Amino acid sequence: MHTETERCIRAVQSKDARFDGWFFTAVRTTGIYCRPSCPVVAPKPENMTFLPSAAACQQAGFRACKRCRPDATPGSPEWNHRADLVARAMRLIGDGVVDREGVPGLAVRLGYSTRQVERQLQAELGAGPLALARSQRAQTARLLIETTALPMAEIAFAAGFASIRTFNETVREVFALTPGELRTRAAGRRAEAAAPGVLSLRLPFRAPLNPDNLFGHLAATAVPGVEEWRDGAYRRTLRLPYGHGVVSLSPRPDHIACRLALTDQRDLTVAISRCRRMLDLDADPVAVDAQLSSDELLAPLVAKAPGRRVPRTVDEAEFAVRAVLGQQVSTAAARTHAGRLVLAHGDRIDDPEGGLTHLFPDPRTLAGLDPETLAMPRTRRATLLNLVRRLADGSLQLGVETDWNEARARLAALPGFGPWTIEVIAMRALGDPDAFLPGDLGVRKAAQGLGLPATPAALTARAAAWQPWRAYAVQYLWATDDHPINVLPV
Structure with missing residues (x-):
């Protein structure tokens, strides 16, 4: 633009x-x-x-x-609705890959040469991966300077700087203030009081934002021990590159209040990026709602509650496992299955502020479990074990760098993965804004009630006019039901 x-x-x-x-x-x-x-x-x-x-x-x-x-x-919406090289590179940079693995690591994940990645980023964004990562480090540093009492030396390394000198020079160059001056200016406007060791931040978004289905979905499907709704906030545990964390997210009129407790401050950038992605905060709701409102049958739904977001995830592999656990069962049953898995195989953590007890088990841990311990049909056990083994050995990639259509093809090749499971993973794990669930019971019921075609083939044909935002159309269709996923908990 x-x-x-x-x-x-x-x-x-x-x-x-x-x-x-x-x-x-x-x-x-x-x-x-x-x-x-x-x-x-x-x-x-x-x-x-x-x-x-x-x-x-x-x-x-x-x-x-x-x-x-x-x-x-908020981040550019471009990185939300595109799956090309630049968009996938930006999602990886946001996830801290350049800081952890360098530009060569970024290129390897993308499957391109370092030179190709640098050339395309420079052409579209006016900056290469190192400059983009440096800008992100500066923002992380400022957050820590303004919202914590950490010593400047700790902030420098937590933000990803190689030396205190580089940290000081970058902050002065970007903000025209020294780190000490930034902290002094921020003293009177801290976001919210936070307990020791907890960072209190504001996550911006583009208005409008309707929190009902966004937080309602996360709360209604929360896995015991890993997620909870407490005191007006969605809380969950995070498995991060250097350690783990607990995040609390509360909707406010003009921002999302975020409280983060991390075992290693170097995970701050990654944690923020994943929370923003889970809440779809970088979406462009005006563009989405304008497109969907062009359909006379969807327009009243959009006008009634504009700004619906797609609830996503902080961990793509975790969501894929949960999607399999939720095949052909109720929301409550899916939570029960996931809760048992967490209790038996998740890593324990301490949560002084609430009832969170575990990290969701990673694929490597789940790849070794005994199928006889899973209280589900034999075919679904096989589907789950095949999935986690593919995730564990790397033959199936479901990260922010993943090409959406390639991931669909790889999932479709696995036994037990039908269109619903593939598309719900594309929607909520991979973040494809055009993922569509024409065979979903709730979508079909809503379509019938609105006078839209109710058969999957006919509904898909009608939904061509909603592209590239069909995942958002699903949120509006789901919202016609009185299911708990559509209600902001009290």
């Missing part, structure tokens, strides 16, 4: 927050870059230049605006 100059100028002049994260405004006369909705007086059009990423702005020598804090915008 940053190449559409007139459109960008109109967004800046109207301070339209819908475009925050889509592009950044760099002002040549001040050397500062802003989000489109920056509250200061809009600069003259001839002094603006538009860039596709914060990293590109920083690489061009611009500093972040101290007023609108452009590095704290």
Whole structure:
């Protein structure tokens, strides 16, 4: 979008927050870059230049605006509805892969050469993977500086910097303030009081956001010991690269309140990225709802409760296992099966603030379990064990870097994986916004009630007009029922 100059100028002049994260405004006369909705007086059009990423702005020598804090915008929706090289690379960078494995590790995961990855990122985003990762480290550092009392040396290494000197130089260059000055400025505006060892953050999103089905689904399907709804917040355990954590997420009118307890602060960036992905916070609800509203039968549903998101996951392999456990059983039965698996094979953790007790078991652990201990039909046992063994040995990949259509093909080749299981994994684990469940009982019931075709083939044909947002259409169709997944718990 940053190449559409007139459109960008109109967004800046109207301070339209819908475009925050889509592009950044760099002002040549001040050397500062802003989000489109920056509250200061809009600069003259001839002094603006538009860039596709914060990293590109920083690489061009611009500093972040101290007023609108452009590095704290929602991420670009582009990385949500695309599965090409650049989109998959951005999801991996957001998951901290460059910090942990370097650019060569990023390229290996994507199946391209380092040179190809660098060239394509530079061409589309104006910055290579190192610059994009550096920009992310700066944002992580600022979060820790402003929301914790950690010593600066600990923050530097937790944010992924190789040295304190690099940390100091980067913070000064990006924010035009020293780390100490950033902390002083933030002293009067901390997000929320937090217990010792707990980080309290605000996760921004593009309005509107309807929390009912988003949090209702997560709460209604919560696996005992791993997830819970407590005191107006969805809480769950997180398995992370350097350790584990517990997150608490509460909907607010203009943000999601996030409280994170981590065993290793280096996991902060990854934890935030996975929580944002689970809550679909980088979606563009205006574009989604406009497309779905073009269907006269869906339009009333969208008008009644705009901004529905697709509830996703923090762990793709975990969700795939849970999808198999939920085949042809009720939500309550699926929770029971998953809870037994967690109790028998999950790693125990301590949760001083609530009732969380375990991490969901990883595929390597589950690959060695005795099938006779699984209280389910023999065919489903075989399906589950085949899945976890493929995940454990790496022959099946279900990460943020996964090509959606390739993953569908690999899942379809496994015994026991029909269209419903494949599409629900594509929707909630892989994040494909166009995943569709025409054979789902709830979808068919809703379609019939609205006067839409009720057979899978006919509904799929009608839903072609909803592309590329059919996963969101499913949320609106599901919401016509009184199932607990559609109600925000009290």
